[in-house]
Amino acid sequence: MKTLWLFVCMWACAHALGRGDLEKYGPVRLKLSGLNKCDHNRSLNLDVSGINVHFYDFQKNDVKNFTIGNAAKGILGIKKLNKTKKFIIFVAGFTSNINDKTEEKVRQTFRNFPNSYLIILDHSPYTNDKEGYEKGYRRSVKYVHYIGKAVGQMLAGLSQGGIFPKNMHCIGFSLGGQILGHAGEMFINITRQKIWRITALDPAGPCFYNDFPALEIRSGLAQYVEVYHCNAGGFGTTSVLADIDFFVNRKGAFQPNCSTPPIPGIYSSITSNRCSHRACVDIWMASVSHPTWFLAKKCDKYRDFKNGNCSQNVSTIAGFWNPGNAAGKFYFSTKGYEY
Ligand SMILES: *[C@@H]1O[C@H](CO)[C@@H](O)[C@H](O)[C@H]1NC(C)=O
Numbered sequence: 001m002k003t004l005w006l007f008v009c010m011w012a013c014a015h016a017l018g019r020g021d022l023e024k025y026g027p028v029r030l031k032l033s034g035l036n037k038c039d040h041n042r043s044l045n046l047d048v049s050g051i052n053v054h055f056y057d058f059q060k061n062d063v064k065n066f067t068i069g070n071a072a073k074g075i076l077g078i079k080k081l082n083k084t085k086k087f088i089i090f091v092a093g094f095t096s097n098i099n100d101k102t103e104e105k106v107r108q109t110f111r112n113f114p115n116s117y118l119i120i121l122d123h124s125p126y127t128n129d130k131e132g133y134e135k136g137y138r139r140s141v142k143y144v145h146y147i148g149k150a151v152g153q154m155l156a157g158l159s160q161g162g163i164f165p166k167n168m169h170c171i172g173f174s175l176g177g178q179i180l181g182h183a184g185e186m187f188i189n190i191t192r193q194k195i196w197r198i199t200a201l202d203p204a205g206p207c208f209y210n211d212f213p214a215l216e217i218r219s220g221l222a223q224y225v226e227v228y229h230c231n232a233g234g235f236g237t238t239s240v241l242a243d244i245d246f247f248v249n250r251k252g253a254f255q256p257n258c259s260t261p262p263i264p265g266i267y268s269s270i271t272s273n274r275c276s277h278r279a280c281v282d283i284w285m286a287s288v289s290h291p292t293w294f295l296a297k298k299c300d301k302y303r304d305f306k307n308g309n310c311s312q313n314v315s316t317i318a319g320f321w322n323p324g325n326a327a328g329k330f331y332f333s334t335k336g337y338e339y
Pocket residue numbers: 041042043044
């Protein structure tokens with residue numbers, strides 16, 4: 001009976017609603033819909049001293065790791081550290097760690113990038129799903145402020161040691177994007193200066209946009225804050241709060257090759273949303289070595305962009321080479337590119 005109902009619904013629903021609607025009301029929504037009213041309390045003084053900071057000097061083939069409390073001192077103590085290089089800082093999301101695919105992609109991307117150091121954070125002691133998916137996510141959200149604060153303190157330490165904020169580029173994926181908001185704020189509180197740029201790749205949605213939008217990653221927390229939306233309304237936020245908000249491919253919500261026919265949006269929903277969410281990292285990282293790939297158009301709505309009604313509007317480069325002089329809502333497509 002249940003199966004029959006499901007089958008009928010699959011057919012009927014699929015005809016009554018668009019694919020996007022199915023994904024909107026499908027299992028992901030159900031799975032994550034319990035995730036409003038999360039704990040964002042800033043008075044818990046949670047200990048995050050177990051965060052690990054990995055420092056990469058690829059030119060010298062040198063890798064070091066420090067606990068976050070010792071990281072600024074440790075990095076500044078590195079022999080012949082060139083403080084005028086660019087410091088690229090990456091913060092990943094929920095259930096990630098230094099040995100994951102995402103972190104490896106980031107290392108591969110910047111391995112041959114000149115005049116820069118790479119720093120990758122591992123906050124996995126506080127953001128894993130060892131206690132289960134939902135419980136783990138709630139716990140991670142509770143830690144966002146404290147992890148962000150610790151990152152901000154570390155960057156302030158680097159700044160006080162002579163590394164210029166204008167050389168700091170922070171990149172965060174998912175929960176990492178939200179963490180960087182707190183890091184940027186803490187950095188301002190301590191130094192009265194701003195980090196050069198925060199790039200938030202599909203900043204986490206659940207527990208944020210439906211709960212505390214005012215506390216999300218937003219403009220003002222760095223000299224320039226850019227957000228890329230790849231799974232808006234699924235794992236990513238729908239909030240438009242940055243200096244520039246890029247909507248990638250279909251509505252900034254669905255990425256190519258991420259649906260699983262023949263019934264997209266029902267059984268495949270979680271896998272498909274996760275695929276779109278993660279594509280944000282792949283797309284942005286691909287832009288590092290392809291400066292001309294992603295030309296974005298300023299546009300109010302996806303429909304207008306798709307119909308070509310925004311083709312005469314202001315454009316800018318999306319991704320690593322974004323010159324940082326445009327603001328507002330922008331759309332781009334990755335059609336024709338392999339990443
Ligand atoms: C936040 O945490 C503090 C310390 O545990 C507690 O006293 C306070 O009631 C909490 N605030 C909220 C809004 O839950």
